Amino acid sequence: MNPDFEKIIEAGSRAPSGDNSQPWLFDIDDNSIVIYNNVNRDSSLYNYNQTASLIAIGACIENMIIAAGHFGYTADLVLFPDLSVSTKVAIINLSAGLTPVGDLYGHIIDRCNNRKAYQGIDLDEGERTALLGITNNFDGASLFLVEGRESVAKLSEAGGKNEKLVLENYWLHKFLFDQIAWSAESAASSGEGVYVKTLEMPPPAQLIFKLCSNWKVMKFFNKFHLADLICQQNTQLYKKTGAYGVVVARSDSPRDIVQAGRMIEKVWLSATKLGLSFNAMAGLVLLAARIRQGGTEHLTLAEQEVVRSSYSEIIKIFGIQHGFALFVFRLGHSLPPSARSYRMPIKRILCSSLTE
Ligand SMILES: Cc1cc2nc3c(=O)[nH]c(=O)nc-3n(C[C@H](O)[C@H](O)[C@H](O)COP(=O)(O)O)c2cc1C
Incomplete structure (x- = not known):
């Protein structure tokens, strides 16, 4: 070759x-x-x-x-x-x-996904201009940024909802835990999966997380509201974020989605160049895309309602008038990730x- x-x-x-x-x-x-x-x-x-x-x-x-x-x-x-x-x-x-x-x-x-706590510093004018300048280059996709404590707090609440769903829904739980690589050795040898250290959990939480990989144990813990607790903790962590961004696709057509993916990478690389940390938080908007396209199976009516109302909140905060929010992310300053x-x-x- x-x-x-x-x-x-x-x-x-x-x-x-x-x-x-x-x-x-x-x-x-x-x-x-x-x-x-x-x-x-x-x-x-x-x-x-x-x-x-x-x-x-x-x-x-x-x-x-x-x-x-x-x-x-x-x-x-x-x-x-x-x-x-x-x-x-x-x-x-x-x-x-x-x-x-x-x-x-x-x-x-x-470039990497950095799930650490961020330092709550707003973007400066140069960073904002550099990122928003990318928006003209990809037909079919556009970029929005939001800052300010109130908006960041509301988007953090919406983001935390995805984690609650993952811990309470059998299918989401199964897929996540099937992907976890529990050691650097297994992650490196297969080259696949989500290496557990990239999730940035403190050691006691790592232990509980491992126990939670068993669905029966997870369900038992949820009787004592573990999913709610984790959702609240993550929401607090997300609230320290400097800014949120969203890439919007003009439509659900495969072509527009690929174009949005191209823009996401350009924004992510540009943020990396600027020294900004970036954390993808696309779970909730991807579930909204699923429901919008008719894929309601495996989600209870209550779960669908959580997704719909959180999605509406996201649209409102970013002021999106056309197209579909496809990929939400948080952006800011933080320590480098503990693992890659x-x-x-x-x-x-x-x-x-x-x-x-
Ligand atoms: C379509 C898509 C959705 C994603 N959703 C999430 C998400 O909801 N939460 C998260 O922490 N990371 C999310 N990620 C980031 C991936 O987990 C990450 O890219 C992958 O594990 C590889 O790690 P790296 O980006 O550090 O190379 C998403 C990435 C893509 C492309």
């Missing part, structure tokens, strides 16, 4: 994905890289109609375009080139020549090595 193409694919694979599901597969065809959605990677309730996976693949594509420019290629992107194959998300045609991509390549490896996530080796994400 052309070593530059390998580096471009590696950059793509550093993208964020829901519970680190890494839902991409790559194929090389002469001077093109084809990106497929590996639809079996994320079976969570968050991924109705592949919404979460398409966001992740959008982020992956953005990394690849940035990397292509860095290695001296012009990248011509074609989304959904073959409408009869819905898993074929994109082709990137590469030719010699420079594309102006800025200087984000170096930040692809630094891992990635699968490249041979597991190349179509050619899978068919050998």
Whole structure:
């Protein structure tokens, strides 16, 4: 394989994905890289109609375009080139020549989800302008930022609701705990899953969390309102956040969702470059996307109502008038994360090595 193409694919694979599901597969065809959605990677309730996976693949594509420019290629992107194959998300045609991509390549490896407590400092004017400037570049997606203690507190309440749902709903609970890698060794050897240390829990909470992996134990603890308690604690932690952001997609079409994913990655990399911490909090809006598209199974009526009312609150606070809130995140200053996530080796994400 052309070593530059390998580096471009590696950059793509550093993208964020829901519970680190890494839902991409790559194929090389002469001077093109084809990106497929590996639809079996994320079976969570968050991924109705592949919404979460398409966001992740959008982020992956953005990394690849940035990397292509860095290695001296012009990248011509074609989304959904073959409408009869819905898993074929994109082709990137590469030719010699420079594309102006800025200087984000170096930040692809630094970018990470930081779930620590933030320091409650507002963004400065330069940070705000740099991030909002990204909004014009992606047809089909837009970015909103919100600051101020009152709005931050309300969005933190809405964000905490997702954790309560995860601890009270069998399906959400099962998917999360199936993804947890309990040691650095298991996370590193598989390259998959959510490494438990990235969840930033203090040691006593880690112990309880491990016990909670058993659904019967979780249900027992919930009789004593453990889910409520964790929701309240996380809400308090989120309230220290400097700002919240949301990426809005024009529609639920796969194309607009991929475009939103590209924008999310550009914002995340730019925040990293500015020295800002970033924490994805997309669970609730992805459940809202599921319900909106008719996927109400596995959610009780009461749970659906929690999602609907929290989503309405989010829309109101950001002042969104068109499109759908697809990805909420918090942004601010904090210590670096205690641990980093891992990635699968490249041979597991190349179509050619899978068919050998
Ligand atoms: C579509 C999508 C949804 C996500 N939702 C959440 C979320 O609700 N909460 C969270 O802490 N992280 C969320 N993440 C972040 C992933 O967990 C994270 O990207 C992944 O574990 C890899 O870690 P990294 O971003 O540090 O490389 C989401 C990422 C994506 C792309």
